[in-house]
Amino acid sequence: xxxxxxxxxxxxxxxxxxxxxxxxxxxxxxxxxxxxxxxxxxxxxxxxxxxxxxxxxxxxxxxxxxxxxxxxxxxxxxxxxxxxxxxxxxxxxxxxxxxxxxxxxxxxxxxxxxxxxxxxxxxxxx
Numbered sequence: 601x602x603x604x605x606x607x608x609x610x611x612x613x614x615x616x617x618x619x620x621x622x623x624x625x626x627x628x629x630x631x632x633x634x635x636x637x638x639x640x641x642x643x644x645x646x647x648x649x650x651x652x653x654x655x656x657x658x659x660x661x662x663x664x665x666x667x668x669x670x671x672x673x674x675x676x677x678x679x680x681x682x683x684x685x686x687x688x689x690x691x692x693x694x695x696x697x698x699x700x701x702x703x704x705x706x707x708x709x710x711x712x713x714x715x716x717x718x719x720x721x722x723x724x725x726x
Contacts, residue, residue: 606726612684616652618725628718637649656680662677678693680719
């Protein structure tokens with residue numbers, strides 16, 4: 601599995617707001633918010649359920665990663681998904697350790713693991 605996925609009883613909008621709130625508590629900011637459902641509708645006239653990708657960043661951790669390997673910026677920001685499927689809402693961050701395995705750098709993986717645990721904690725609070 602390459603994501604940590606949890607279903608929530610919150611509505612889509614409530615879940616997005618709660619994710620942002622919990623990220624902020626952990627020192628993360630949301631740098632980007634891409635509404636995939638709206639983008640697909642606009643560009644492809646494709647209807648789909650609500651789906652957003654939140655690009656989260658914690659400057660402390662990001663700077664640690666880039667100090668170890670400047671090219672690790674390619675893994676940033678950390679993406680968290682909030683979407684509805686079959687009238688259920690899900691929250692799902694990318695497992696950064698899985699993505700960064702390709703770098704074959706134990707120091708990067710250690711920092712990625714710390715970030716991943718925080719993101720799992722955020723999801724568990726939703």
